[in-house]
Amino acid sequence: MMVDTVFLLPGQGGYTPGLFAGDDSPEVREVLDTADRIAAEFGRGGVSHLLTHTDAPSAADLVRSDSFALQLAVFTAAVGSFRIARRRHTPDVVVGHSMGEIAALTVAGAFSTADGARLVCHRSEALLAHCPSEGGMVALDLPTGRAAHLVGAVADRRLAVAVSNAPRQTVVAGPDEAVAVVARLAAALGAQATRLNAPFPFHSPMLAVAAEAFGEAITGIRQHPLRAAVYSPVAGGYLQDDTDLKALLVRQLTTPVRFMAAVRELHADGAQRFVECGRAGLSGLVRRSVPEVDTTRTAEARGAGATPAPETGATPVPAPAATPTPVGTGPVASGVSVLDELRELYASVLGYPVEVITGDADLEADLGIDSLKRAEMLGKVSAHFGLGESAVDGRFVAQPTLADLAALIAEVRGGAAPVARATPAPAVTATPTPVGTGPVASGVSVLDELRELYASVLGYPVEVITGDADLEADLGIDSLKRAEMLGKVSAHFGLGESAVDGRFVAQPTLADLADLITAVQPSAR
Incomplete structure (x- = not known):
């Protein structure tokens, strides 16, 4: 089929506190109310406050305290953002990333909004009841083939390549110990390895029992004919009305997500515009995977070939003027901290998932941003925050972390939004290998x-x-x-x-x- 516009619905990483703050539209309110009603069916509190109050708990806080609420908030954010995106664009194809497939199938009509929320709740309950607690995920700055080789070297059957995101971004999931070994091996190869803020080792064999329980719990949910085309990165193709979509969602828990392959196939089908429904960093992954396409996030436009506009969420950001903007007058989205804006901007340009860009991560040691790239990014930071000649100050390039940079920006701007430090990403260090000297002992092959x-x-x-x-x-x-x-x-x-x-x-x-x-x-x- 011929494709022009693709809507992308995020999974993990798709939650932002206060994402819908200030949006009182009926279509968004209906999604929030439905999510709260379904949460109550499961004996849980609602999640609408998480998406309407900018001081709501962060994703990191919810991973530790309430993963059920986090998963439902991710779904609600995706569906609500889809409705916002639809105000400006009409999708030819809808794609869900990881758990975003439930939201994609919901907006395409296969499930009602209420049943989509029920699917998420049943999934969360199955994971909480049956998933081992000692698992996690790590993002590697490596091609999928090389990441798979590291997984094979560790030789733990519970470990797996979970997500292929971009030419040099692959996610591995499995037991904590095995994931840590993969991270050390990647670091020894000179590749960035970052532990993700995920509550479970998604898309790995560790979720097999949970997947079975999930399947048993959703037998009564009704599947409807699709009203829009859906491409599944798990199934590796377009879904049809005769596809058992509930079985697909069950299988998805233990099956890898081939997002890069999906993007490239859709591009081959003619896709020139990718609209991210939310702000989880999928736009950056698209730009790393296919050339010269338009990438847009909810209520924000980006043109191919132009300097990327800062990605700050649901409010459109004006392009920087040729004349330097006076200090203190650059765009800062209402309720979004300077640090959050920096994280979004760096994730967008570098093509990293936004959860990788933590405030306390060392820009060079942890994120691999060398001095040249740092100078380039400071140009974008200056344009985004309207710093003008202030950014020439040597203090800016000397800041080692985004939290430090955010504090300096707030100081220079004099009254910018509050700066909040994020939880630091665990440092990954390489285990030194002794240097050999000459042939090994006899009897070795x-x-x-x-x-x-x-x-x-x-x-x-x-x-x-x-x-x-x-x-x-x-x-x-x-x-x-x-x-x-x-x-x-x-x-x-x-x-x-x-x-x-x-x-x-x-x-x-x-x-x-x-x-x-x-x-x-x-x-x-």
């Missing part, structure tokens, strides 16, 4: 010797260097580095002129190289 040699020279943990890992695609060893390594391999195994043979450099994996070494030098066994 050629492959194991190769793994030890490559690990010692490259500084990788040896468990990352598996026999079937593609040297270039999985381990990032380019042709020049491969040639350098072959010199060391030749010296180590005494191959002499044999290593000049072009077959050596052509071997894609260490297992293939080990086989060739054994064939050429039988004594290497």
Whole structure:
């Protein structure tokens, strides 16, 4: 089918305190009232206050204190934001990210708003009752293939690639200990690894029992014909009226989300405008996955090829004027703190989920923002907050965290919105690998010797260097580095002129190289 406009409905990360503050429209009020009514059916308090009061608990607070309310608030935010987005655009296709699939199916007519909320509540109850508590999720700045290789290296069946978001953003879910190992391995490879503020290890085998309980609980909910096209990143295609959508939602708990593939297929079908219903960072993921498309968030327009306007939520943000704006007159959304605006802006430009950008994360050490990128971002910060020449002050570039930068902006602006520090993201440190010196002990296979040699020279943990890992695609060893390594391999195994043979450099994996070494030098066994 031909597609022009795609609406994206967020899952985790889609909740923002006070998202609908100041919006008294009947269509949003109806969603809020419905969510409160369904929460009461389950013996729970309503969630409308979370989305209408800017001083409501943060997502991090709700993860710790009330994940049930958080999940229902995420759904309500997505459906309400869809209704706001529909004021300006008409979608050709609706896509839900993770739990956002329930909201996508609801706005497409497969379920009533009340039943959509019931699906979320049953899902939350199943997770609370049956999900092990020691699980979590980590976002890796790695392609899916390389992230999958790390998961394989850890060898824990409960660990899985959960979400493929963008060319270099993959989320892994599983037991806390295994997730921590993956984070350390990624850090050893020089990749950013950030623990997500997720209440459960979504899209992993750890949720199998919860998924079964969820399926049993929703048998009485009725599925209706779709009134709009829906593309599922879990099913990997368009959904039909004869698709068992409840079964899909059950399967989704343990099945990976292929968001990047969905975006690229829709782009191939002609999609040129992606409208994010909310502000969870999906727009940034789209821009990292496909070129030259319009990305818009709720009640905010962005044109392809233009400098991205700051993403600050439901209120449109005017484009910066050519003449510097006087200090203190830049756009600050009502009820949104300077820190929250900075987090949104950095997430939008860098393509990170907004929950990754915490106030106390070190911009360079934790987020990988080097001095050049920091200077570029300060230009955008200056335009967004109307700082003018104030931003030239060396104090701005010297601030190590967004919380520090927010405090300085508030000081310079003199009366900006209050600054609130976010919970710091746990630091991920690499476990140093001892550097090897010469051949390993006799009796070790050629492959194991190769793994030890490559690990010692490259500084990788040896468990990352598996026999079937593609040297270039999985381990990032380019042709020049491969040639350098072959010199060391030749010296180590005494191959002499044999290593000049072009077959050596052509071997894609260490297992293939080990086989060739054994064939050429039988004594290497």
